[in-house]
Amino acid sequence: MIEQISIIGGFGKNGQPEPVKRVDFKMGDVISIVGQTGSGKTTLIDDIELFANENTPSGRKILINGEAPESRFSNNVSNHPIALITQHTNFLSDMQVYKFLLTHASIRGSKDPSAIVEETIDFANQLTGEAIDLNYAMTELSGGQTRALLIADAVIIGNSPIILLDEIENAGIHRTRALDLLKRYEKIFIFVTHDPRIALLSDCRIVMKNGSMNDVITTGVEERKVVEVIKELDDLLLDFRMHIRNGSVLTEKIFEDRLKSVKCLNN
Amino acid sequence: MKAIICAGTPTSGKTTVLKHVISKLKKKGHRSAFLKIDVQYADEDTLFKEEFGIPTRKVYSGELCPDHCNVMVLGDAIEWAEKEGADFLIVETAGLCLRCSPYIEGSLGIVVLEATSGMNLPRKVGPMLSLADIAVVTKIDLISQAEREVFRARVLEAAPEISIAETDALHGIGIDPIVEQFCKSESVNYPLYLRGNPPVGTCTICVGKKEIGWKQHFGVVRPLENQNFYRGE
Numbered sequence: 001m002i003e004q005i006s007i008i009g010g011f012g013k014n015g016q017p018e019p020v021k022r023v024d025f026k027m028g029d030v031i032s033i034v035g036q037t038g039s040g041k042t043t044l045i046d047d048i049e050l051f052a053n054e055n056t057p058s059g060r061k062i063l064i065n066g067e068a069p070e071s072r073f074s075n076n077v078s079n080h081p082i083a084l085i086t087q088h089t090n091f092l093s094d095m096q097v098y099k100f101l102l103t104h105a106s107i108r109g110s111k112d113p114s115a116i117v118e119e120t121i122d123f124a125n126q127l128t129g130e131a132i133d134l135n136y137a138m139t140e141l142s143g144g145q146t147r148a149l150l151i152a153d154a155v156i157i158g159n160s161p162i163i164l165l166d167e168i169e170n171a172g173i174h175r176t177r178a179l180d181l182l183k184r185y186e187k188i189f190i191f192v193t194h195d196p197r198i199a200l201l202s203d204c205r206i207v208m209k210n211g212s213m214n215d216v217i218t219t220g221v222e223e224r225k226v227v228e229v230i231k232e233l234d235d236l237l238l239d240f241r242m243h244i245r246n247g248s249v250l251t252e253k254i255f256e257d258r259l260k261s262v263k264c265l266n267n
Numbered sequence: 268m269k270a271i272i273c274a275g276t277p278t279s280g281k282t283t284v285l286k287h288v289i290s291k292l293k294k295k296g297h298r299s300a301f302l303k304i305d306v307q308y309a310d311e312d313t314l315f316k317e318e319f320g321i322p323t324r325k326v327y328s329g330e331l332c333p334d335h336c337n338v339m340v341l342g343d344a345i346e347w348a349e350k351e352g353a354d355f356l357i358v359e360t361a362g363l364c365l366r367c368s369p370y371i372e373g374s375l376g377i378v379v380l381e382a383t384s385g386m387n388l389p390r391k392v393g394p395m396l397s398l399a400d401i402a403v404v405t406k407i408d409l410i411s412q413a414e415r416e417v418f419r420a421r422v423l424e425a426a427p428e429i430s431i432a433e434t435d436a437l438h439g440i441g442i443d444p445i446v447e448q449f450c451k452s453e454s455v456n457y458p459l460y461l462r463g464n465p466p467v468g469t470c471t472i473c474v475g476k477k478e479i480g481w482k483q484h485f486g487v488v489r490p491l492e493n494q495n496f497y498r499g500e
């Protein structure tokens with residue numbers, strides 16, 4: 001059973017030791033990784049996925065329950081406790097969505113594959129705009145649908161205890177709903193993100209700089225208050241986006257009426 | 268000396284995998300010799316010679332399928348590599364036949380399969396997979412974990428006893444377990460035998476008779492309606 005995962009700091013881009021020497025996460029934690037582009041966010045989650053053992057350019061070490069991970073994890077992907085959904089991960093198989101998920105569920109030894117497939121599709125469809133057609137080939141799914149299905153598959157069929165998500169906000173999937181849904185599952189979620197809402201809804205965030213873990217900030221009481229306001233503003237923009245997406249015209253009146261309904265802008 | 272045969276469809280990543288393997292063997296102090304067998308074009312011999320300074324050869328199979336060419340030249344190649352003082356003779360072959368296997372009894376046989384080529388690949392490549400000892404799955408960096416799992420299950424369905432090494436050969440990830448198996452494998456044992464049973468025999472097309480339609484041929488013939496081969500006139 002995985003209870004805790006730890007990152008032991010290594011070196012940054014120019015070989016300088018990382019300011020953060022060790023971070024521990026336990027089951028149920030939601031963590032964000034933030035930092036400028038090129039600061040090493042993707043590299044950090046790659047290290048986690050690979051169970052780096054001083055054998056990657058950063059020299060970091062990953063521990064599971066305080067010890068070096070067992071080799072059975074890396075010998076069979078089905079035992080690998082980490083699902084990584086990268087900025088490029090894609091489906092390349094032209095199998096039908098339903099058939100593929102059913103196959104994956106059977107490989108995982110599910111007793112009731114069709115029920116678990118239904119749950120997976122249901123989860124994915126809550127994140128996407130247009131529902132996924134089960135008869136589609138996996139390669140026919142849009143970018144956002146693909147990302148949604150990858151997440152749903154990793155959480156439900158894969159049932160991975162640790163899930164790494166690289167910049168899901170860019171995939172056009174529903175972010176808050178994703179966070180709400182994900183928090184119902186007892187897992188460790190690590191988000192690489194540029195999105196203040198995701199970052200502030202996390203329990204803590206690692207700040208990357210020049211290839212190093214520069215700081216770990218726990219989301220405090222003040223930030224938790226602020227995030228409520230950010231949510232409102234973000235929803236405002238999302239509403240406008242939805243409006244335009246649906247093919248409507250954004251008139252001055254609609255715009256101003258909507259602004260009036262935002263509490264933080266009106267006191 | 269150990270003779271290791273590495274087969275796989277073109278662009279599956281054989282050269283990329285072997286590059287990392289040879290480099291790691293070299294660091295361990297082992298000497299490799301390299302033979303490339305291909306139908307009409309290959310530059311791996313110059314590539315490996317330049318990069319690692321190891322003895323290399325190449326042979327074009329031309330009219331013969333590369334697997335069959337392999338059977339013809341391998342005896343000579345083993346002698347050559349032994350004279351060169353190599354600990355490993357590593358053979359890269361295109362393995363285009365899909366009816367016979369390119370592997371030797373007792374020596375290590377490796378098939379390289381690209382994970383990006385679709386979930387049905389393991390069902391299509393026949394003895395090249397089912398008679399191999401290791402299946403190296405490449406390009407896992409490009410597909411989802413879910414697909415990796417399905418691909419793996421399909422490999423095991425075709426070759427239940429095989430050991431699987433999943434790699435991102437571009438970045439040299441997952442190479443160590445392959446190197447380990449290279450080192451643990453048996454040395455060449457005379458007489459050398461091809462693994463598995465070669466296909467039924469030569470057909471009249473193979474010997475140059477070009478007319479279309481089974482009525483124009485003899486020996487092993489087959490009409491469209493009959494899924495089984497049968498002996499004709």
Ligand SMILES: Nc1ncnc2c1ncn2[C@@H]1O[C@H](COP(=O)(O)OP(=O)(O)OP(=O)(O)O)[C@@H](O)[C@H]1O
Nearest residue numbers: 011012013036037038039040041042043057058211
């Ligand atoms: N600790 C490190 N040691 C050596 N090189 C590093 C380290 N961290 C990052 N790099 C290198 O820096 C480059 C940029 O890193 P990375 O892709 O992880 O950035 P990022 O924060 O994910 O950027 P983006 O926001 O654009 O996705 C990469 O080439 C990576 O190999």
Ligand SMILES: Nc1nc2c(ncn2[C@@H]2O[C@H](COP(=O)(O)OP(=O)(O)O)[C@@H](O)[C@H]2O)c(=O)[nH]1
Nearest residue numbers: 277278279280281282283405406434435436437
């Ligand atoms: N992304 C990715 N590309 C790979 C991988 N392995 C090989 N390639 C690329 O695939 C192409 C063909 O590889 P090569 O080794 O020449 O294939 P060969 O014909 O089987 O020898 C090259 O462009 C490689 O860089 C891998 O694991 N991941």
Ligand SMILES: [Mg+2]
Nearest residue numbers: 041042043087
């Ligand atoms: Mg990145």
Ligand SMILES: [Mg+2]
Nearest residue numbers: 281282311359
């Ligand atoms: Mg090659």
Ligand SMILES: [Zn+2]
Nearest residue numbers: 332334364367
């Ligand atoms: Zn043949």
